[in-house]
Amino acid sequence: MDYISTGDSIEMDCNINAILPTVYVEILRRQSAKTISDEELHRIVFDFLKQQKSHQPLVKCDTESSISELVEEVTISQPILLHDAEFEDVKFFTYTVNNYNAEIETIETADGDNDDIPASQHWILPNREFQGQWEYLHYEDDLKENLLRFSKTIMLFALKNVDINAISCNKLVLLHGPPGTGKTSLCKSLAQKISIHMNDRFRYTHLFEINSHSLFSKWFSESGKLVLKMFTTIKDVAEDPLSLVVILIDEVESIAYARDSVSSHEPSDSIRVVNSLLTQLDQLRRQTNVLVLTTSNLSSSIDIAFVDRADLKQYVGYPTPVAIYHIFKTGIDELIKVKIVTNPNENDDEWNSEGAIHLLDISKKCEGLSGRSLRKLPLLAHAWFVHKNSVDLHTFLNALDDAVDKHLADTLAIEKKT
Template identity: 45%
Template sequence: MGDKKAMKCHVEVAVLKKNVDLQKIQSFVERFVTSGVKLKSNAIIQKPDGLEDCVEFIQFDDNIKYFKSLNETQLVYHFYKINERGAEIEILEQSDSNESNDEVPASNHWLLPSRDFTGLWESLIYEEGLKENILKYVETSLLFSQRKVNPNIISCNRIILLHGPPGTGKTSLCKAVAQKLSIRMSQNFKYTHLVEINSHSLFSKWFSESGKLVMKLFSRIREIVEHPQSLVCVLIDEVESIAYARSSVSGDEPRDALRVVNAVLTQLDQIRKYPNVLILTTSNLTATIDCAFIDRADIKIFIDFPTTRAIYEIYLSAIHELMRVQIIQNQSILVYDSLDNFERIDDISDCTEHELSMKLLKIAEQSIGLSGRTLRKIPFLAHSLLVENDVIVLNDFLNALKLSLQNHLKDTKALSTGTQVNGYL
């Protein structure tokens, strides 16, 4: 029998300058992980001792929680510098029959890894394994393309479709995947670009111009893709707006829409020939997407509303952040996986770790059906509407959180029925 294969643990090091002592950093990491400190998933070391002048932070992936020894774990290092420049807007010109020009903000363009997306991957909470599985797919697809696997034998278009209800974080997840790739693939690509297509802007008010704008934009993208040291991630949010089902088109007005769909499909077929491009798409309305586009997508992943587990962890991350900035007093509260070790308590009045955790769990259960976007707002509303002191104890904040949730559910119901609540429609 062969030796047991070592588990991989990715170590991402955000450096402050280009010339750093890599061996010194690796030695620090090895001493730290073998010191007996129990690390959680995606653990971060901010401004590590002795490295403050050259390292902003060090981050471990999910496997760090299984770390036992250096013999059983292979530490895979990724050194990168965060790009401080934000998005640049790509402007395209369109002209009407009177030869006057209009400018169209066709896309946003980032150089990654970007400060805009630092911490985004960690803030997105889904069922265990969802983010990691998407990342594994992307890494495999890029590996196949770089190794020139024959696409006639194994098909891989490097197109992902994330679909589901609004507010579930599909667009943010696409951006987080691109950011993570820019770090993990830095040995393969010198530059990583994220181009977010502004789908709605591509529909021209002038007849037949939209299809031309699509071709013009993809021509710009191809200029970047043709640089072999560049990895290019193209994000098409609400893809149904430019890949509308042609079978549903009727009447005279949608001729331009047909041109757009045909142009998009043609451009995707052309650009996928390059081994360094990835297409990330999202949709809230998959029933309206053209079947030819859906057929081109390698994987279609449904992103649903958060489960109880995810809701609990979303609220918990908000609580930890408010503790970090000293709005909530530091107090221990359990992660979701630890709750199985305890029996539920219905009447919770004390403030022990277990009882506070059970209170948060009940709030999470009452939040089922809310989107991640809404869940992130509830802690803010709890503090702004119901908390009077600058620094509060966790139990009081949980009481405010529960009341804020109840108010939100009541207001949402009233809004859907057109009823007045507290004098407001």
């Protein structure tokens, strides 16, 4: 949407195409396909996708695929819209993944016992460990897409050097909600997406997951110094303008505990840690290549000064029945792919209506369960009620239904005992 100045008034040039959702196509290029240009690869993939009948967001390019020698997989943000889109309407991102596991970053203590503290895990993104994770997370209300857009806007403002005195931007995101809702996985997969979408600007993306519990020293007053050392290491990496640094602080309430809740009988080290963390965050806000993602299961325990610094405070709750349906269907589709479950309608893109209705009924019974619990239920269904290597979809849905009933009954029994 363009704004055209006409004297003292402002008119809007409303181009309907400008407000349609952008179709993003992410192409995981094979390491052996280095000779072909990005532009040529984009054309080949676009033509390939146009020929596909399926509208799946993730396309695995196996040996039977015509582009398998060039591409491992393709991810589409709006697969339904791609059918009518022109090549010029699509935003392509081409990337390769890092196959190395996380490195443990340690910091030295001053207590003389030679036991370095494992302060964080450090990945180079995009990383194989997080590949496809984004697509397996299901939330309602476009939560994932809104987070990605917001994060990209934060980085855009930073890279354009928008004056933070005019528009406050700390590049700090807080995801809060009950445990088991996928907040940590969402942060890691968000960092993976950002690394892909911004690889034209940054040559490297570093993800540091800070081990909050390790930053409390057994020696009085040492914890605040450990926080300083940890962030000093991170800031050294951020000195490279071609590197994007994403910091993940899981269960941030453990190092950003509300200072007004600290008893006078508790050690002041707790307050020092919070003060040190806030100081480091204030220093990082002027770094154009740093983004901080945090999670909390107890947002009421977080220091108000930290909460106030967060640009976005997003609640992540238990999945709705529709989201639960997609969580289950994703898991069952995986079992169909490996032939543990057989689908009589395997030539169709969607299940038959009977199977879909049954799964939705099961999903409605699961409202209030965490995503962590939901993803275990297909495994439990097979272990408890199937007892053979292969089963048809109808039988497996009955087993899943029984597994849900058993899980709910077991959970209720535990709650009564406590």
